[in-house]
Amino acid sequence: MALIKKEVVDQIILQADIVEVVGDFVSLKKKGQNMWACCPFHHEKSPSFSVAPNKGIYKCFGCGKAGNSVQFIMDVEGTSYVEALKYLAKKYSIDIEEDQSPAAVQAQNERDSLYIISDFAKEYYVKALHKNDEGQSIGAPYFKQRGLSAATIQKFELGYSLDSWDDFTKAALDKGFQLKYLEETGLTIVKQEEGKQYDRFRGRVMFPIQNVSGRTIGFGARTLKSNDKKSPKYVNSPESPIYHKSDVLYGMFQAKQSIRQEDECFLVEGYLDVLSLHQGGIENVVASSGTSLTENQIKLIGRYTKYITVLYDGDPAGIKASLRGIDLILEGGLNVNVVLFPDGDDPDSYIRRVGDTAFKAYLKEHSQDFISFKSALYAQEAKDNPVKKADAIREMVVSISKIPDAIKRSVFLQQCSLRFGIDEQVLISEYNKIHLTEQKNARHQAPPQPSSYGSSFDEMAAEAEAAAAAEAAMYEDENQAETSQNDVLQRREREVIRFILNYADKEIEEGLTASQFMLSELEDIEFKTPIYKRLFDMCRLKLEQGFVPTASEFMQHEDKEIRNEVIDLVSEKYELSDGWATHEIFVPREADLVSYGSEREVLRLKWRNVQMMIKDQMDTLPNLSNAQDLDKCLRTIKALKEFEKQIADLLGIVVSR
Structure with missing residues (x-):
């Protein structure tokens, strides 16, 4: 395989701005310190995909995908590490010297x-x-x-x-x-x-x-x-x-920048439709290439805009066949408009017949929201036939039920009520039946979503109360007998490593950083979880060599397990809303309490280790027959219990005797 020099790789990683790289594929919105979007790797209606500009990483809290700019290109494009580096090098005009010999090409x-x-x-x-x-x-x-x-x-x-x-x-x-x-x-x-x-x-x-x-x-x-x-x-x-044809839209490469700039995507059927519209100055256009629209194609469009306008030719049979697939667009949370061309015309033939200017004017004049279009189509078919009318109404409610936004659903239900002359409450009742059925049949629950910003005081208070309850439940769970001690210990080891990586160079007192304090206090502790033992040893080695064990360096580690774990440890799922400051309420962040936090994480890990040691001694006790060994074991247990109580007192935990 063609080799890229390490210094060039370092230059690529340094220059590749994670927001710019991800922003080429996903529409990001700033919330707090991070940027958020719906994940490009799995279907979701609310954003759980986070980009941290200050850390140079992305993390989806729904599907777990995470990494830096190089890993993102590998994930989104399905390319190799070398191909991802080439992509970024081209984007940032970085020259790459490669071995182009037949042997190197053969080894690809x-x-x-x-x-x-x-x-x-x-x-x-x-x-x-x-x-x-x-x-x-x-x-x-x-x-x-x-x-x-x-x-x-x-x-x-x-x-x-x-x-x-x-x-x-x-x-x-x-x-x-x-x-x-x-x-x-x-x-x-x-x-x-x-x-x-x-x-x-x-x-x-x-x-x-x-x-x-x-x-x-x-x-x-x-x-x-x-x-x-x-x-x-x-x-x-x-x-x-x-x-994979279900993942691809013809013309997306040429259209993506225009789609983002115009905040709208025109969806057509054929190659020539794309080419003629593009040539006519409408560059934000892609084609499904004659295939039924798929969920992955909708997600692809959703990376760049939430607004789709579907351009139909005048063939009624073709329109009816496509309506079922477009319900997927509504389900994906995108806004759908429709333009219908005169019978016998498609976008390609119409723009060639009337010219660019008239075509653009036609789009503006005849664009209508998808629900209005569908209800008009079904209302015309039903006319005075009660059975067809009932079926048409039910079809409309099914489409409306796909829309995740409650306000939009309500507006469209009102609109449908007026269109068909039926009581709105009847439509709401039918929607509720459909919704309950879908809930009952749902196999998976949606992943938890990050807190919203700009919340009201009551909403923030409710979130804070929920967070406090969740934390209390976690510690209660740790104290349950049936909870695996190994799982609890792993959790505590994870928190120690997380704290070290996030606040390695943060001073807790003059001349003493958090990483120096924690690594020194825990030098006699043997980590049991392999991945955290490796990370702890690596951090200690860095410190002994006179370097700060920062997360950014470990995120470039050759071992994928190390990279992924470090990214997971430094990714923040929730951020404190700026709304608290608006209400003049000061809520300290973890970064403001590093001295307190580092000491408590050390104590918590020591406490769990002592508990494990007590358990080991208690398990050994029944097997001892020698009086001297028995006495030694009992003394050890007593000393460990005293130590356990001392740590518990510092933590404010009551230990049952």
């Missing part, structure tokens, strides 16, 4: 090989369109006929596949690419029993499909043979390790 892992061969195929098809006589005489005229400019063709890297059985496959093999990768990407079809191999795409115009970072992952291909009834109009790449 399989996933990287699939990307490389897909890029080669894209360049091959582009060259065939522009440099080959067949491409110039057949492919180029088609794009010209569809009104596409040279700039659009170049921007979307459109191409042409020659009408030959194996021209591309031969070219790829001649370049040294392995047949297994050609087959895995679907570029080549291999018939083992016949000993044959041939190109999947032949005599077609080619639309490269890219992921959000611009890497080619697959292709859509349109035939130009109108008289061949056996050949499908469109052929797409099959699923592969780098291409």
Whole structure:
């Protein structure tokens, strides 16, 4: 595998701003010191995904994903460590010197090989369109006929596949690419029993499909043979390790910046719809490429905006088929508008017929919220038929029930009531039935969410009371006999390491930092949990070498377990609301009480260790027959119990005798 020098890696990590990197994929909002968003890695309606700018990390408190800028790119793009570094180096204009020898390329892992061969195929098809006589005489005229400019063709890297059985496959093999990768990407079809191999795409115009970072992952291909009834109009790449059609939207790479700037995404069906609108100055447009809309595609759009406008052609059958899928958009918490074009037109044909200016005006004039559109559609169908009308109303309530925002639900229920002339309470009753059924059938509860900001005093007081109750329950739980002592000890060891990493250089008195105090006080304690023992030993070694054991260094550790644990330890799920200051109530933060906190965490760990030692001695007692050993054990237990009581008194804990 190509190697990147350590100093270059350090430079990339140093320059990669976590907010900028994550912000390319997710719309972040500042709350307190951190930034928050709905997680890009799992479906959720309320934000539990946190980015800490001062620590350079992200953490989802719902699914557990966490890391730095490099890990985020690896997670969101599904790339290797090296590919993630390359991505960030390109973003921040950092030069990378790599070994491009055949041996290094051969050593690339399989996933990287699939990307490389897909890029080669894209360049091959582009060259065939522009440099080959067949491409110039057949492919180029088609794009010209569809009104596409040279700039659009170049921007979307459109191409042409020659009408030959194996021209591309031969070219790829001649370049040294392995047949297994050609087959895995679907570029080549291999018939083992016949000993044959041939190109999947032949005599077609080619639309490269890219992921959000611009890497080619697959292709859509349109035939130009109108008289061949056996050949499908469109052929797409099959699923592969780098291409999952349910996760991809055509044009997202070119559209993502515009979507974020306009805070709106236009959703169309086909490749040419995207190309024509993009060329007409509407760049915030993507296509589902003829597939039913999926939850992952909605989540992908939701990274950049909460507003989707679906552009439908005038085919009623197609509209009815798509309505069920768009309920997913509502369920995802996004706002949906609809624009319906005249019968016989789609976005591509309409913008070419009326021009850019008239098209944009049409969008503004005919855009309506999805619920209004759907209710009008169903009301027209139902007319004076009571049974159809009842079914239409029920369909509307089902759609409205998908909306997570209570105020929006209420508004749409009122609107639906007026549209169908039915009492609003009847609709609310029907909604409640649907909601209760969904709750009953739910298999998983939503993860706990971070506190909101700008809360009222009563809300903050309720949160504080709940937090206090939770903490009290935790300590009560620790004192229950059935609670595993090992689990309790692990919890206390974790808190010690968390405190050291978060406040390593914080002075608790002049000339004495929290890490120096805690490591010194616990030098005779043997940590039982392997991961915390490793971290404690690493912190102690750093201190002995004259360095502060900071979390930032451990977050770059080569051991993934160390990296993940440290990120988890320094990630803060909750922050104190600024609203307390508004009410002129001073609530001390943990960082304000480091001296007090570090001493208590040391005492708590010592107390649990003493309890474990007492238990070990008590377990040994029944097995002792020698009077001298028995007496020694009893004296040890007595001394340990006295020590336990001393620590308990300092902690303010009553020990039952």
